[in-house]
Amino acid sequence: MSFANEDEVRRYIGGIFETAFKDPEIGPKLVDTGIVLKFDFTEPDAVLIVDMPNQQVYQGDVPGTECSATMSMTCDVGNAYWQGKVNLPFAMARGKIGVDGNVASLLKLAPLGKKLYPTYIETLKNDGREDLLA
Template sequence: MAGFADEDELYRYIGGIFEKGFADPELGPKMEATQMVFESRCTDPDCSLIIDMTNRKVHKGTEGSPTPDAVLTMTTDTANAYWQGKVNLPFAMARGKVKVEGNVAKLLSLSPLGKKLYPQYVDLLKADGRDDLVV
């Protein structure tokens, strides 16, 4: 599996699908209504995003960002596969591939909304010619 080269790629692809979701007239209000802030913390390489659903913002890195309700930690290759719908979050948590700190129940409640972002994620990868990241 392939992962991201750096934090810029994490921001472009994972951050990008959240920005598209926030702009969507149907999905954006549902995302905002969750009142959730979570951190997507990745390893290999180390990088991080804060997804602020409340204010419809994506922050590259954690400096100056709101405090997350939950932190999701995984390798960049697992994150890449997850956003393509190839990783079952509860199963990955049980196997230790994904670690969650904080409000796990609230984070898991985002799953139905996240699934609506999977096709947009794959489309963004393909539009950029990043077939190397398509799982």
């Protein structure tokens, strides 16, 4: 099973960034990256823009926003990543995750994301979305 629609992608994957921004350890590190990251998901189609410096998550394209990098993947891959089931460099090498833009900055974000896996899994469980657990 996958996300039902773009709103669910925003709630769960976008929500993990909102949680990260509030974390006293992770939040400032995300802001310091200066990255504006675009996620282009398929199955279902969804676009999220995560503006690290301004601590904002947007659903859909934002006119005039300059993104540092774009990551393209299926929602299933994105969901599995936030559960710690996908190795970012290997997924990129195998074509499961496409990246345009500043790849080095994305790889620097990966260690920060690992600290959020338990929070993401807990959110799915709390919402009764065990169907999304890998």
